[in-house]
Amino acid sequence: MRRAVIAFTAFLGGLVFLLVGPAHADPADCQGLKGTLTFQGQPVNGARIAVSTEGGQPVETVTSNAQGAWDVQVEDPGRYRVTLDPASLPQNTEIRGGNNVRTPTVYEGNCSSVLFALQAKGAAGQQQGDEAGGSSSFWTQAAQLTFEGLNLGLIIALAALGLSLIYGTTGLTNFAHGELVTLGAILAYAFNVGFGLHLIPAAVCAVILAGILGYGQDRFFWGQLRRRGTGTVAMMIISIGVALFLRYMYLILFSPQTESYAQYTAQPGIEIGPISAAPKNLVAMGIELLVLVIVGIALLRTRTGKAARAVADNPALAASSGINVDGVIRIIWTVGAAIAALAGIMLGLSQNLKYTMGQDILLLIFAGVTLGGLGTAFGALVGSLVVGLFIQVSTLWVPPELKSVGALAVLIIVLLVRPQGILGRRERIG
Amino acid sequence: MHAETTGATAAIDRRAAAEAVFKDMARDPGVPKPDPILVVDDVVRRFGGLTAVDVKHVEVQRGSITALIGPNGAGKTTFFNQLTGFDTADSGTWTFNGKPMNGVPAHKVARRGMVRTFQLTKALSRLTVLENMRLGAQHQKGENFWRALIPGAWRRQEAEITERAEELLARFKLDAKRGDFAGSLSGGQRKLLEMARALMVQPELVMLDEPMAGVNPALTQSLLGHVKDLREQGMTVLFVEHDMDMVRDISDWVIVMAQGTVIAEGPPSTIMSDERVIDAYLGAHHDAPLSESELEAQLQDAEAALEAEIEEETQK
């Protein structure tokens, strides 16, 4: 009951805070304007965008590519006019707010992002007219967003599970966990696009390889640090170093641009009741759910799983009762890295691949883990689903780009009321 | 400050005085004392479904050394945490010197003259021994942000504090270590430092949570001496302890806790023969004192139970 009240209060409080969402401006070496057009999570291909100077001198007209991205490089910094031709958009979509002209400023050596939010035709009008006429479209939208929220929540949960288990067993708050997520996506891309494997075997290879790398990371790095008696705060800051190192290595080895897999990039949605979903998302969610259930059962039923929870509970006691703590931690790193990689592949499937994709989702993973209570594996699952759902469903009331802020605000409010997280325990003093 | 005013009358043999007070006292839990410094009523603390502390009524006599004993998990430390404001009680009231203390935050409890130490010693490792001591002094002008910026505002007081700290360090034989980091001290020295630091607060009631735990035997006598010394200086001592030999040696009165409640009180010489206490420690009724073989069996049972517990813990 108390928890329900807290969750509800947090939800309400979060709504008050709901503000703006991500869309990363990339400080890559370019000078001009760029943007990505998406509609309901899918890229919009072939939209015509005309760029002219402030005085009206045309610069260039481009069309968005298969990923919905477009890009215009300009000679001089300054203010430009960007016009999106509404006639070139897919028939069922329109620009949110109706205004199809933006006037961004280009700074020297910088690329400015230009944002056109798209929505289903007539959606805005309907939403306003709805108040009196009935709430069917509201509920349709709510169902759709709940579905998308579950999709996101499951991806976060996959990543959060590994983070939470590693925290529970080693006390490490791993800021490089986002990079494990990116790693999965990039490895799958390498097998898929680089070696020409179909995405499904490529994903399997990526997950296995990521698991091996996770094992290696603990065997040759974190395990050694623990043996040296490195403190948890020092390890946390070391993990920041690891995150920076890996992130920019990805940038060098992978690409500063966004990329996508060779298969399943743009799938038409199918209608299931009130929900429209691409089949790939349904399959992805099925796999995510299956993996989570398997890991959950493994934690509850298998010897290793029980040992893992015992180590998380009390490492000294576990060691004294004959559990090979280092061995358990190594298995957790292997599995944690593998499922984080899976999360990355799924994320790459529903969005695009980018070297910062893990970094961008890391805070949401942390939010999920912290909401549930640091170090409690099942808390992480609950917390992640709450974060995912909250982010998507909140867009019923606020623009989609405003959504992450709400989830973070909820995190803060929950901790204000219940400092140990939803399922966490209090610490003993003295 | 209270320690000093009462210090003038230190010539009285306080141990004898305390013994006189407790001489004919009843052995019931919650028995009233003639001059209680701490009075506790109906303190309850629950963790989920588990009731960790449920103390109906207990009083601590001023100027005495009172021991709080009980088997593992009896709620002694949790009870300490409630009284000193480190944890919030679900319900209950308690008064210190007649003033209500429930809901008072930990730092204010200390300021009112009720200072505690911890079971796991909390030496401030990367501060020197002398800095550890200075920290204990109250009403420091230089602890205010703005006055801290003007060294002249606090320098004289700092000198006084240092002088007092040096005296205490000499008494606790830590003066040779004054410039060392506290983290470099041995376990026993840390216990000494923690106790000396608590005295810098100039408390009326000193609450020691297992002062002898993890101290090497050579130092225990010295520690015991210091605890007795606190009474001689007019302070009241309430301490948690496992080792019955020590309890017998230094305490004037013993309070026994089991499963969160106070089950018995009495003088140290007879308390361990109290049936309720034996039950609590051994978990079964015994009409006669234990024979050698029974003790052996008891020990084996206890060990088996402990192993099962660990097993269960890991199987969870």
Place this chain on the structure above:
Amino acid sequence: MDWITIFSTTIKSAVGVETVLYALAAIGINIHFGYTGLLNFGQAAFMAVAGYGLAVTVTVMGLPFWVGIVIGLVAAAILALLMGIPTLHLRADYLAIVTIAVAEIIRLVFRSVAFKDIFGGSDGQRGFSGGFQALNPFPEGDYGFNLGPIPIFFPHWQLWVMVVGWLLIALCCFIVFLLMKSPWGRVLKAIREDEDAVRSLGKNVFSYKMQSLVLGGVIGCLGGFVYGLAYGSVQPDVFGTETTFFLYTMVILGGAARVFGPVIGAMLFWVLLVLLNGTLSEAVAAGVITFIDTSQAGALRYVFVGLGLILLLVFRPQGIFGDKREIAIDAR
């Protein structure tokens, strides 16, 4: 390869505006992390509210420059209070996560379309440094000297920012020196070691942590002012989490809980970064290094930052100035 340019930019970076603004923010982090043990990963937010406070006051509200400074300082202090209330009774690791969350919320609000009229969206605000430059006592021109063949010159407007910035650094270091020698600083250091022990000695730990947070935040926000005034603009993405991470690198490089640690750390950080960048990009341009291109060379230096941070904490956690004895005691 153009070694003259490389050395010139490298030497200038030791005292340049980047170093100044990061040193100020790092002094704040040193108070939080080095002295009090607070893991504040939201320092960039303090720089952001100061920079934006100044920018919005001058450009949107049309008020004079000094009002903007006052508003920026007040905003930083308020942010510290707001950030502190929910976080300061939390464990260190929760604190780290919540402060990042707060900083991200602030960055996202500043770059939001909804508040574009006030904060300027992802492009930020510009054109508010006129009031500051009007006070510039240096006549127009370049100032400096030739170090042998290496020219070291700064334009007058940059020199003005640098002079003010270094005076601020000196003032902040002096304040930190006074405070950390005092009983007030003793309480902070004790909280870093064990806050329950400090509580049991009658100190209001929450209040001291809050004072530390406000002081470090306000000093850190000076870095935000220097950024805004030096570049004449503020953009939201400058104040991202990576900025805070770089600040931590500097503090640890110079030595945590040392008065001059963060300043030396910031100077070394930028000297190394600029030297690395200059050498790498020149080498790529001259065809000495062929396996990467210029933009990859830019990324490579951050690879080295990450690697440097790891190696530093593993092999020399006390930094340049730190005391080996202190580290040996406590494996935090």
